[in-house]
Amino acid sequence: MSTQALVTEAPQTLRQQDWLTLANNLQLETGLFIDGRFVEARKGNRFDSLNPATGEVLASVAFGDESDVDRAVASAKQAWNGGHWRYMAPRSRMAVLMRLADLVEQNAGELALLETLDMGKPITDALTIDLPEVVSSIRFYAECIDKLEGAVTNTAAAALHLIQREPLGIVGAISPWNYPLLMATWKVAPALAAGNCVVLKPAQQAPLSCLRLAQLFIEAGGPPGVFNVVNGDGPVTGRALALHMDVAKISFTGSTAVGKQIMIYAGQSNLKRVALETGGKSPQIFMPDLEDLDAAVERAYGGIFDNAGQVCNAGSRLLVHRDLHDAFVEKFVERSRQAYRPGDPLNPATTLGPVVTRAHQQGVLAKIEQGLREGAQLVMGGGEPSGMEQGAYVSPTLFTGVEPGMSIARDEIFGPVAAVIPFEDEAEAIAIANDSIYGLAASVWTRDLKTAHRMVGALEAGVVWVNCFGDGDMTQPFGGYKQSGNTRDKSFECLLGYTQSKSAWFDLG
Ligand code: NAD
Numbered sequence: 001m002s003t004q005a006l007v008t009e010a011p012q013t014l015r016q017q018d019w020l021t022l023a024n025n026l027q028l029e030t031g032l033f034i035d036g037r038f039v040e041a042r043k044g045n046r047f048d049s050l051n052p053a054t055g056e057v058l059a060s061v062a063f064g065d066e067s068d069v070d071r072a073v074a075s076a077k078q079a080w081n082g083g084h085w086r087y088m089a090p091r092s093r094m095a096v097l098m099r100l101a102d103l104v105e106q107n108a109g110e111l112a113l114l115e116t117l118d119m120g121k122p123i124t125d126a127l128t129i130d131l132p133e134v135v136s137s138i139r140f141y142a143e144c145i146d147k148l149e150g151a152v153t154n155t156a157a158a159a160l161h162l163i164q165r166e167p168l169g170i171v172g173a174i175s176p177w178n179y180p181l182l183m184a185t186w187k188v189a190p191a192l193a194a195g196n197c198v199v200l201k202p203a204q205q206a207p208l209s210c211l212r213l214a215q216l217f218i219e220a221g222g223p224p225g226v227f228n229v230v231n232g233d234g235p236v237t238g239r240a241l242a243l244h245m246d247v248a249k250i251s252f253t254g255s256t257a258v259g260k261q262i263m264i265y266a267g268q269s270n271l272k273r274v275a276l277e278t279g280g281k282s283p284q285i286f287m288p289d290l291e292d293l294d295a296a297v298e299r300a301y302g303g304i305f306d307n308a309g310q311v312c313n314a315g316s317r318l319l320v321h322r323d324l325h326d327a328f329v330e331k332f333v334e335r336s337r338q339a340y341r342p343g344d345p346l347n348p349a350t351t352l353g354p355v356v357t358r359a360h361q362q363g364v365l366a367k368i369e370q371g372l373r374e375g376a377q378l379v380m381g382g383g384e385p386s387g388m389e390q391g392a393y394v395s396p397t398l399f400t401g402v403e404p405g406m407s408i409a410r411d412e413i414f415g416p417v418a419a420v421i422p423f424e425d426e427a428e429a430i431a432i433a434n435d436s437i438y439g440l441a442a443s444v445w446t447r448d449l450k451t452a453h454r455m456v457g458a459l460e461a462g463v464v465w466v467n468c469f470g471d472g473d474m475t476q477p478f479g480g481y482k483q484s485g486n487t488r489d490k491s492f493e494c495l496l497g498y499t500q501s502k503s504a505w506f507d508l509g
Contacts, residue, residue, distance in 0.1 A: 011109030019346040030061045033214040035075040036224025042067045052120040052354040053391040061207045064230035069240040072228040076170045076197035079225030086195035090146040097142035099220035105135045118206040120354040122345045134185045140474035141193035158509035165499040167195035169248035172241040176254045177203035178310040186489040187251040194498035199228045205356050207231040249273040256483045275487035279412040280440030283433040284315035287446035288323045296445045301336035303469040305396045309416035313441035318420045342385040354391040361392035364415030371408035377401040430458045439481030443469045
């Protein structure tokens with residue numbers, strides 16, 4: 001079978017050389033996607049998307065300014081007013097999204113390749129984690145469409161009261177680059193399922209895969225104008241979308257600082273709804289009675305080093321009971337050294353890709369320097385892996401002797417940097433864990449059911465994992481407490497967030 005055929009039929013069998021050949025022959029779509037087709041930006045502006053593994057320009061991509069955002073919102077508004085999508089029979093809308101999921105599955109090899117080239121994640125991760133989750137996300141929300149229900153409330157006989165759920169109108173989605181297609185899909189799929197029209201602004205560091213998704217939506221039978229994509233940067237393109245008077249909701253995933261800005265834009269414009277999924281500094285807590293130290297250590301390093309630490313819920317704070325401390329650190333270093341092989345992300349054996357840009361790499365390295373200056377002990381990593389200088393790589397890094405007040409224990413680094421903080425007892429573990437502006441996720445390792453339940457109750461986090469880390473499926477509401485956000489992605493709860501209730505009171509007297 002040819003490489004071209006294999007990328008559709010069995011992408012997991014491709015070798016590094018095959019991926020390279022495919023990458024060299026890729027036909028990239030780089031326009032804005034408005035009203036069902038690719039168009040140039042009005043002023044012809046473009047920006048370069050770089051491959052962080054090589055530093056080379058991957059594509060020149062259309063950059064949408066305010067007038068392009070206007071054009072995309074106008075197209076979405078026309079589609080909304082036309083009513084075709086929102087009034088489509090639920091099972092028909094479901095069929096379109098099911099076809100979209102099938103098309104994403106059939107094109108998973110190509111989409112995974114776009115992710116790897118654009119933001120550097122290992123091709124095996126893109127194929128086995130990102131793409132299957134994108135597909136299940138679209139299928140989950142397609143399946144939910146005819147499960148949305150209203151209510152008839154208990155009124156006096158002379159009245160009938162209906163509560164119906166309706167879509168909001170035009171949803172603006174602003175997404176990050178760490179899982180470019182998946183983070184966008186967590187917004188676009190429920191928004192479309194609920195009957196809204198969407199304008200998506202992907203992260204400028206990884207603009208390509210979302211363009212393909214929009215194209216596949218049309219191929220799946222989605223009406224033009226219902227799903228538009230405008231690439232560009234945050235201060236111009238994202239801002240224009242968040243300030244737009246015709247956008248009913250902004251669904252944002254990204255940093256806490258930009259999330260705050262999005263709330264200001266909503267206040268400055270039309271009081272649009274704002275759903276935020278923002279940063280994190282998640283604690284992984286290891287109690288002295290945990291059952292299996294090997295399993296705990298394996299999940300501990302996976303929880304911070306996978307995707308080169310560029311995960312919102314990354315378990316960057318390792319709270320380890322003093323009795324376990326030395327054995328834990330020794331195993332962590334020994335095992336994680338074997339687990340993460342830096343290399344060309346197109347090599348299926350690579351387990352550590354570069355971080356997303358050279359600038360981000362420098363930011364992560366600066367945080368490591370700061371940790372050293374503050375007196376933490378570096379026991380592993382701390383710089384760039386040797387021989388990988390052409391790309392933006394950072395070695396998996398472990399600090400011990402970390403005090404809860406140090407910057408490496410407080411700031412989101414968004415790179416492969418873990419900080420071990422020892423503790424004496426449960427109360428101290430909870431106090432350290434909750435001493436953060438963030439509250440996205442946490443984990444607890446213990447064999448005692450009572451300890452587990454007490455700690456689940458005491459932890460200020462939207463997601464708590466017990467004796468695991470990062471597990472879940474589409475039924476799990478995913479989002480943060482405190483400054484980690486104000487909404488939930490995934491789950492039925494998320495779908496409701498793309499609807500509003502209407503009360504209809506009938507006088508039957
Ligand atoms: P970022 O905040 O820099 O950018 C996110 C998006 O916002 C991008 O599309 C960007 O172009 C846009 N943006 C930037 N400035 C803007 C502005 N002034 N107005 C409107 N839009 C603007 O974040 P990032 O670096 O792309 O992503 C990393 C961050 O995302 C981390 O903080 C991470 O924790 C967070 N994240 C959170 C979740 C979650 O579910 N809570 C998931 C993934 C990532």
